[in-house]
Amino acid sequence: MQTVFEKPKSLVDVAMHYCPGCTHGIIHRLVAETMDELDIAGKTVGVASVGCSVCAYNYFECDMVQAPHGRAPAVATGLKRANPDSVVFTYQGDGDLAAIGTAETVHSATRGENITVIFVNNAIYGMTGGQMAPTSLPNMVTQTTPYGRDVKTAGYPVRVCEMLSTLTGTAYAERVAVDSVKNVLAAKKAIKKAFQNQLDKKGFSIVEVISSCPTNWGMEPVKALEWLRENMIPYYPLGVYKDTDREAQK
Numbered sequence: 001m002q003t004v005f006e007k008p009k010s011l012v013d014v015a016m017h018y019c020p021g022c023t024h025g026i027i028h029r030l031v032a033e034t035m036d037e038l039d040i041a042g043k044t045v046g047v048a049s050v051g052c053s054v055c056a057y058n059y060f061e062c063d064m065v066q067a068p069h070g071r072a073p074a075v076a077t078g079l080k081r082a083n084p085d086s087v088v089f090t091y092q093g094d095g096d097l098a099a100i101g102t103a104e105t106v107h108s109a110t111r112g113e114n115i116t117v118i119f120v121n122n123a124i125y126g127m128t129g130g131q132m133a134p135t136s137l138p139n140m141v142t143q144t145t146p147y148g149r150d151v152k153t154a155g156y157p158v159r160v161c162e163m164l165s166t167l168t169g170t171a172y173a174e175r176v177a178v179d180s181v182k183n184v185l186a187a188k189k190a191i192k193k194a195f196q197n198q199l200d201k202k203g204f205s206i207v208e209v210i211s212s213c214p215t216n217w218g219m220e221p222v223k224a225l226e227w228l229r230e231n232m233i234p235y236y237p238l239g240v241y242k243d244t245d246r247e248a249q250k
């Protein structure tokens, strides 16, 4: 019988700690499939961040480091510069990448570090119980905005791909989602390209993955995906925000 689907070799065969219906598991699989297909697990170092994916080092069959909150791109910079033949990726939530880690994110991009950033945007601080994140939507109810995010006091959400695409050092920035089969397939393509870019020495590549947090959104997993589709994607349009490959062809 022909095998049409199997667990990637670069994913450790253990039960994950993520909540039922959490999309972190899907994104882990896409990263692991990419490592298998590019045959790079043996020279890859992943940098886990702080957030629900803090234990990502338990799940990938490659070397892993766990960075302090927000510092993953700085740690990745050091790893990549010390060993340019390695493949280095970070795996970060929106609290990690777009709040405490904003400086590291912006400056590693503007330096054009040849690393791959996987940015999981679920619009909330998942691990700590659902506080407002920089990417929480206007009027979104969170633990710290029980009446909804008031932009007059809490400001507007940060659109990371749009912001980073203005930086010359960014080679590639794409926003994808994992709410449907079609979007998961597109997310895989983007993640693979972000790793291939690094092999081709193209510079800083980021894939923002619009994700769900059913637990802290207070929704059943399927409802959370519907909410994502109806609320997050309109605010965070999917697509390629920067691709130096495409610009070179113009």
Ligand SMILES: Cc1ncc(C[n+]2csc(CCOP(=O)(O)OP(=O)(O)O)c2C)c(N)n1
Pocket: 050, 051, 052, 053, 069, 092, 093, 094, 095, 096, 097, 100, 120, 122, 124, 125, 126, 127, 128, 133, 213
């Ligand atoms: C220096 C520091 N400040 C604050 C915290 C507490 N903290 C842990 S995880 C987290 C937010 C993580 O949210 P996010 O990055 O969106 O990831 P998610 O859990 O949603 O996947 C915070 C504030 C910490 N661990 N270290």
Ligand code: SF4
Pocket: 017, 018, 019, 021, 022, 023, 024, 052, 122, 126, 127, 212, 213, 214, 215, 216
């Ligand atoms: S709290 Fe949210 S982001 Fe964290 S594992 Fe649970 S569903 Fe996923």
